[in-house]
Amino acid sequence: MKEKRLSGYLIALIIILLLNFILPRLMPGDPITAMYGDALTELTPELRIALEERYGLSKPLVGQFFNYLSNTVLNLDLGYSFYYEESVVQVVMNYLPWTLLLLLTSLILSTLLGFVLGVESGWEYNQRKDRLLLLILLIINGMPGIVVGSLLLIIFSWQLSIFPTGGAMTSHASYTGLVWLVDILHHLALPLITLVLTRLPSSYLLMRNSMFGVIEQPFIQLARAKGLKQERIKYVHGARNAMIPLITQVGIRFGTFLGGALFVENIFSYPGMGTLIYQALLNRDYPLLQGSLLLLSLIVLLVNFVTGLVIDRVDKGGY
Amino acid sequence: MRKVGLILVGMIVVLAIFAPLIAPYQPSEYVGQSFLAPNSSQLLGTNDLGEDIFSRLLYGARTSVVIGFSTALLSTFLSFLIGVTSALFKGIYDTFWMRLIDGFIALPTVLIIILIAAYFRVSLWGMVMVLSLLFWQYGARIIRNQTNSLLKSNFIVAVQGFGAGKLHITLKHLLSQLLPLLSVQFLLIFRRAVFLEAGLSFLGVGDPSLISWGKMIRHGLDYIYLGGWSWWILPPAILLTLTILGIVLVEYGKDSQELV
Secondary structure (H helix, E strand, O other), rough: OHHHHHHHHHHHHHHHHHHHHHHHOOOOOHHHHHHHHHHHOOOOOOHHHHHHHHHOOOOOOHHHHHHHHHHHHHHHOOOOOOOOOEEEHHHHHHHHHHHHHHHHHHHHHHHHHHHHHHHHHHHHHOOHHHHHHHHHHHHHHHOOHHHHHHHHHHHHHOOOOOOOOOOOOOOOOOOOOHHHHHHHHHHHHHHHHHHHHHHHHHHHHHHHHHHHHHHHHHHHHHHHHOOOOHHHHHHHHHHHHHOOHHHHHHOHHHHHHHHHHHHHHHHOOOOOHHHHHHHHHHOOHHEEEEHHHHHHHHHHHHHHHEEEHHHHEEEEEEE | OHHHHHHHHHHHHHHHHHHHHHHHOOOOOOOOOOOOOOOOOOOEEEOOOOOHHHHHHHHHHHHHHHHHHHHHHHOOOOHHHHHHHHHHOOHHHHHHHHHHHHHHOOHHHHHHHHHHHHHHHOOOHHHHHHHHHHHHHHHHHHHHHHHHHHHHHHHHHHHHOOOOOHHHHHHHHHHHHHHHHHHHHHHHHHHHHHHHHHHHHHHOOOOOOOHHHHHHHHHHHHHHHOOHHHHHHHHHHHHHHHHHHHHHHHHHHHHHHHOO
């Protein structure tokens, strides 16, 4: 791991933790009032004391910060949601898997599709097929996720009734085995297509440019001179060498994907973190909101960090 | 292609500027029954609060254009300021900013904005500030690197030889050389800001009284079962797409590689 990148993650981590710590304390009154707001009137004095203890409010600010650190980072105690009457971690665990399912499937699909389209386009750089593909993908690039998603919802769920209008699985139906899987995929389809479409242009453009850079290289000319088949040169010799920037981007794009997923989930009432955050905003459920955002931020940092490590390993080995 | 983009963006800007003249009603005025279908006096019908959707559509252009333009201006200015001074002063000052940029680049932007907006009722200008503070870093690094290589070029060395100061070099020579880079940066941020504003309003983040296309789409979806999507959801969706597509085409015409 390059030392520079490591310090970047450390600084990001510090910024995130500081923001989470400071924001409730910048509000009028004490952080408990800022975080729990209306729910406070229902608090018994014992609970209030327990909360004050938890935040270490009697200590000076620096002490409070270390208190906060040990609570959140070491014990993974993100607070208590009065709306759900459960700990934040428990609530999040019901929603996070759906977001991860949506994220991972869309990340894989959009990368694969972007790879193939980018290879085809870059191979015939500036010819008719390339220009047509480029135009189509630029137009898709001009459409924000909320527009693509809304249109798909209107057409396929409301007009044609092919896909469900919300949820992640049919409620009150105890499907098993294959039927269960099909039901889940049926609900996943539209959010997934939306996210794949909106994130496709970036991987396509990256692959197209990278491919264009590779086809001018001598080893491609050599492969042509050897009389190898076109498709073989394109994918085995060309694409394999051009895909490194695309792979490098996958980890970095995880954060962008997550942001996109939060919006898309809301269109389809998909019960993931985006929907949870939206409801927490509506209900002014600050512990839940803050806990969810902190957890997601840490996941993004961790994913970026790990992909960084993997890429360094690959870079050292192969090139 | 670039012309098409310029026309699209120009059209939206005209709508935004002349919104009060074109709009038949005040955007937050009760003009009739709720959920009216399009008719002669309410071209796109009314929403759940009995407000004229067509007027709100026009005022929505204002929000997008003002947030996009101001964020692009402020954050490009920050990129320029930090990028050029880092290259000029070097040393610990440079290192400080470059490390901070590494940190900012690793931040999940959307999550941070939601967090801040949840505590402060972020107004239109608050949104511009928050977005600018999260968007300057990429540009600053690019401009710093470009300035570094410019500083090594012959004509800058010559000008320095004549005793030109840092401020003079920056304003008289660097600025004009960096202008193409700055304009690419400006367009990129413009697009991302319009895009994010719509998404955040859609999520219900920010000032509830702000009229925004993202929020209109959200409300339209909330009442989608009433069947009014073609005048409630489609118009803001189309205008939002045309705005972003317009900027993409202008960028593409400038042959920018930064389409991601």
